Each structure stands twice: as C-alpha cells, then as structure tokens.
Amino acid sequence: MLSPNARTSAGRRPTTCRPDSKACELNRRLQLAVSALGLSVLARLLWMLLSTNGMNLVDLHVYVDGSASLLTHGLYDFTYAEKTPDFPLPFTYPPFAALVFFPLHYLPFTVVAVLWLLATVAALYGVVWISLELILGEQRVREPGWQTAAVAWTAVGVWLEPVRTTIDYGQVNVFLVLGAMIAVRSARWWLSGLLVGVIAGIKLTPAITGLYFVARRRWVTVICSAVAFGATVGVSFLIAHTEAKRYFGTLLGDASRIGPVGSVWNQSLRGTLSRILGYDVESGPWWMAAVLVVAVLAFLAWRTLGSDDRMGTLIMVQLFGLMVSPISWSHHFVWLLPTVLWLVYGPLSAVAGARLIAGYWLVTMLIGVPWVLSFAQKSIWTISRPGVLSWLGAVDALGVLVLFGWMIWHGRAVLRSDVGSVRQRLRTFPKALSADRNAIGERALRRTAAD
Numbered sequence: 001m002l003s004p005n006a007r008t009s010a011g012r013r014p015t016t017c018r019p020d021s022k023a024c025e026l027n028r029r030l031q032l033a034v035s036a037l038g039l040s041v042l043a044r045l046l047w048m049l050l051s052t053n054g055m056n057l058v059d060l061h062v063y064v065d066g067s068a069s070l071l072t073h074g075l076y077d078f079t080y081a082e083k084t085p086d087f088p089l090p091f092t093y094p095p096f097a098a099l100v101f102f103p104l105h106y107l108p109f110t111v112v113a114v115l116w117l118l119a120t121v122a123a124l125y126g127v128v129w130i131s132l133e134l135i136l137g138e139q140r141v142r143e144p145g146w147q148t149a150a151v152a153w154t155a156v157g158v159w160l161e162p163v164r165t166t167i168d169y170g171q172v173n174v175f176l177v178l179g180a181m182i183a184v185r186s187a188r189w190w191l192s193g194l195l196v197g198v199i200a201g202i203k204l205t206p207a208i209t210g211l212y213f214v215a216r217r218r219w220v221t222v223i224c225s226a227v228a229f230g231a232t233v234g235v236s237f238l239i240a241h242t243e244a245k246r247y248f249g250t251l252l253g254d255a256s257r258i259g260p261v262g263s264v265w266n267q268s269l270r271g272t273l274s275r276i277l278g279y280d281v282e283s284g285p286w287w288m289a290a291v292l293v294v295a296v297l298a299f300l301a302w303r304t305l306g307s308d309d310r311m312g313t314l315i316m317v318q319l320f321g322l323m324v325s326p327i328s329w330s331h332h333f334v335w336l337l338p339t340v341l342w343l344v345y346g347p348l349s350a351v352a353g354a355r356l357i358a359g360y361w362l363v364t365m366l367i368g369v370p371w372v373l374s375f376a377q378k379s380i381w382t383i384s385r386p387g388v389l390s391w392l393g394a395v396d397a398l399g400v401l402v403l404f405g406w407m408i409w410h411g412r413a414v415l416r417s418d419v420g421s422v423r424q425r426l427r428t429f430p431k432a433l434s435a436d437r438n439a440i441g442e443r444a445l446r447r448t449a450a451d
Contacts, residue, residue: 026144033151040158041121044167048113056083057113060170064112066091067101075243076251087380092258095236095243096201116170123178124163124337125154130181131338134311135346157337161368165331172203173334180209181338184314189221196221197228201236204252205332208321212314215302255326262383264373267396268328269294275393278384283326294323297404304411311342319400330370333396336361339403351410357403369395 048054061080069078069091075098079088091098104112129150132141140146157163166173176199183195192213200207207229213221236244255261255270262274269290273281281287298320305312318335322328343349343358373393377385 023144026148029145030148030151033148033155037121037151037155037158040155041118044117044121044158045114048117049110053083055110055113056168057116057170058083058089059172060113060116061109062089062091063097063101063170063172064104064109067098068105070095070098070102070240070243073240073242075240076246087259090257093203094201094232095240095247096232097203098243099236099239100202113170117167120163120167120174121154121158123174124157125150126178127174127181127334127338128153128157128341130178130185131311131341132345134181134185134314135342153337153341156362160337160362160365161371162331162333162336162365164368165329165371166334169331171331173331176203176206177334177338180206180318181314183209184212184310189218189224192218193221193224194228196225197230198232200225200229201232205321205325205328208317209314211317211320215313215317216310258327259329260380261327263380264370264377264389264393265329265380266327267322267330267333267370267394268325269323269397270326271328272394272397274383275385275390276387280383291324294320294401294404297401297408298323300411301404301407304407306347309347311338311346312348315339315342316404319403323397323400328396330368330396333365336365336396348407348410353406353410357399357406360399360402364395364399369393 048057058080061082062078065080066075066078069075075091075095079090081088129141132146132150136146141150158167163174165171179195179199183192186192186195196206196209196213199209207225210222210225213219213225233244233248236247251257259266261271261280263271264275270281270283270287273286273290277286298316302313302316305316315335315338319339322332322335325332340358340361343354343361346354348354369392373389376389
C-alpha cells in the first residue's frame with residue numbers, strides 16, 4: 001500500500017489553508033469579490049428578464065433593427081419609437097457599424113440582449129484589468145490580490161451610472177473603451193492602428209484616441225489608424241453605397257439627429273453651456289471659447305504627467321474628447337472608471353486631493369446625478385430651466401475641469417519644489433567646493449610633512 005506522501009495528485013485530498021494565513025485571506029477576498037460580481041450580473045439579468053421595462057434596450061433595438069434596413073437601402077430612414085414616442089431614435093452611426101451589427105438581426109432579440117449583457121460585463125472586466133496593468137505594470141498586477149481588486153472594481157462598475165445606463169440601453173460604449181485600451185496596451189503598431197481605425201469606423205468619437213498616439217509619438221500607429229478608418233469607409237461605399245454617400249455627404253455632423261442637445265443627459269461642453277445660458281450655443285463663440293480653454297487645460301494637465309504614465313495620457317485625451325464632442329451622453333463617460341482607478345492607484349495617488357476627486361466621481365456616478373435630474377426635466381427638448389438645476393447638471397463637465405486644474409496645480413507645486421532644490425544645491429555648492437579644497441590642501445600638507 002502506498003503511503004499518504006506517495007499518493008498521486010489525482011488522489012490527494014484537498015488541502016485547506018490555515019484561517020490566519022495570508023493565502024487563505026486572499027482566497028476569501030477573491031471569493032467575496034466573485035460573489036459580488038455574480039450577484040450583480042444576476043440582478044441585472046433578473047431585471048432584464050422579469051421587470052416591465054427590463055427589455056427596453058432602445059439602443060440595442062436601433063443596432064439590430066436598424067442594421068436590418070441595409071437590405072432595403074433605408075438605413076438612415078429607420079427610426080425606433082416603440083419605447084421612445086417623444087423622440088423616435090434614428091440610426092446615427094456610420095454605415096460600417098450597421099455592417100458589424102447586421103448578423104445580430106438573425107437571432108431572437110432576447111438572446112441578443114442576454115449575450116449583450118454578459119459580453120458587456122466581460123468587457124468591463126477587461127477594461128478594469130488593462131487599466132490596472134497600465135497603471136501598475138504587467139508584473140505587479142499579477143501579484144496576489146490584484147485579481148481580487150479587478151473583480152471587485154468590476155462589480156462596483158456595473159452599478160456606476162455610465163455602465164448602468166449602457167446596460168439599460170444596450171449601448172456599445174464599454175466595447176469601444178476596451179478596444180481603445182487594448183490598442184494602447186499593445187506595442188504592435190499594426191494592431192493598435194487597426195483597432196483605433198475600426199472602433200472609429202463603428203462610432204466616430206473614438207477617433208480621438210489617435211491623439212494618444214500623437215502624444216506618445218507613435219507616428220506609424222497614427223498613420224495605420226487613419227488607413228484603417230479609411231478602409232472602413234471604403235468597405236461601406238463598396239457594400240452600402242447609397243447609405244455611405246448619404247451619411248458622409250449630408251448627415252455627418254448633424255447633432256439634431258443624435259438627440260436633444262440641451263438634455264441633462266448630454267454632459268458635453270455644448271450641453272452644459274446650453275443649459276446654463278438657456279439656449280443651444282451650437283458651435284458659436286461661447287462653445288469655441290470653452291473648447292479653447294479646455295484644450296489649454298488638458299494640454300497643461302498632460303504636461304504634468306511622467307513620460308511613462310500611459311494611463312494618465314489616455315485619460316487626458318478621452319476626457320478632452322468627451323468635453324468637445326457636441327453630444328456626450330452620461331453613458332459615454334465609462335472612461336470615468338479608469339480615471340478613478342488612476343487616481344486611487346496611479347502615480348498621483350499620494351497627492352493631496354487625489355482620493356477626494358476619486359470619491360467625487362464615485363459618489364456622483366453611484367447616485368447617477370443626470371438620471372436624478374432628468375425627473376425634473378419636463379421635456380428633453382426644453383433647454384431653459386432653473387439655474388440651480390443647470391449647474392447641478394454640469395456634474396461631469398465641472399468634474400473634468402477640477403481634475404485638469406488639480407493636475408496643473410500639482411505640476412506647478414512639483415516644479416517649484418524642483419526649482420527650490422536646485423537653488424539650494426547652487427547656494428551650498430561654493431561652500432562644499434571650498435571645504436573640498438581645504439581638505440585637499442590639508443592632505444597635501446600632511447603628505448609633505450611626512451616626506
């Protein structure tokens with residue numbers, strides 16, 4: 001008979017860790033995080049399948065039903081109004097997006113909805129994991145405990161308004177964020193460029209990611225992304241010529257087709273200024289001045305980052321893009337979750353104010369301030385509203401401005417500290433030089449006396 005020590009691994013009894021061991025504690029935390037994420041996904045599934053409005057998923061309906069209109073050459077005549085009678089939703093993405101979504105209309109919508117939810121959560125985990133990799137480095141993030149952190153943050157992220165409303169509407173935002181992050185993570189110019197070009201072909205706004213590669217001076221990637229985007233346009237003209245000609249010829253840039261600019265759901269500069277001033281500022285002087293200010297602040301904030309802070313650079317680029325876009329719905333702000341992770345774990349995490357700003361984003365996203373204020377909005381088309389509500393509705397735009405300002409202040413403080421250190425060294429240099437000369441002279445005299 002074999003002794004217990006000679007048993008094969010297949011016959012070995014499972015070992016249990018000691019309750020006071022670090023490995024056991026890490027395992028318990030991982031189990032709790034996985035349970036929290038599992039319960040979050042289960043709650044979302046039950047809401048989707050059992051509640052009255054759970055299967056509204058209006059944007060997913062537009063993707064699925066709208067893409068099917070390619071068969072009748074009526075893509076941009078399509079509207080979905082079953083759940084949105086006050087604003088029939090048109091297909092607003094480039095025709096390449098319709099080509100990507102087209103196979104979905106062959107499946108039962110309930111199946112598409114469930115798969116979309118599960119894929120969104122999986123993509124969110126990917127966003128969190130890559131964020132931690134970019135912040136901490138690939139080696140450190142594989143240390144025990146960080147997998148638990150990734151799962152836990154994913155569970156939290158499911159309930160943040162940008163992700164919550166993305167799931168409610170069946171939106172594509174999390175997938176686009178993941179695509180951009182994989183592009184940034186990769187060192188292969190062709191993969192990075194291809195991903196940026198493709199996600200820009202699906203929805204134009206991710207094209208702002210190209211600025212990241214400009215900032216990093218990855219010029220070949222920039223060129224490759226432009227070529228890849230051009231290829232999506234070419235494929236669109238080849239397969240759906242009429243729709244592509246109409247989109248790029250007349251519909252591109254028409255914000256009125258996307259939705260009501262002044263709605264509290266629109267957290268861009270244009271939406272924020274329009275609500276505060278009481279009318280749509282369009283691309284007039286107020287908007288141009290605001291864009292110029294934000295561009296300068298974003299540039300100065302970026303200049304304070306370390307050369308190896310890829311996550312910080314990506315966040316600056318994406319938040320700038322959200323600000324200057326004519327319409328940035330609150331569910332477009334999925335980028336705020338990587339921003340929180342960067343503030344909590346990144347190179348500036350120990351700087352005064354970092355945790356405060358991260359807490360601001362977490363609280364406002366958990367509450368869902370635009371969602372709360374939407375109940376006080378009698379009509380999504382009426383811009384003028386009480387001043388207090390207008391300023392409260394600037395929650396995301398003001399948060400971005402505070403973040404940029406805080407980074408610039410920190411950068412100036414570091415610069416002053418560096419300048420002071422240099423001046424101190426310059427002041428002490430003559431004394432140190434004189435002391436060195438005296439020491440050399442004394443050693444020379446002792447050697448002479450000894451001789």
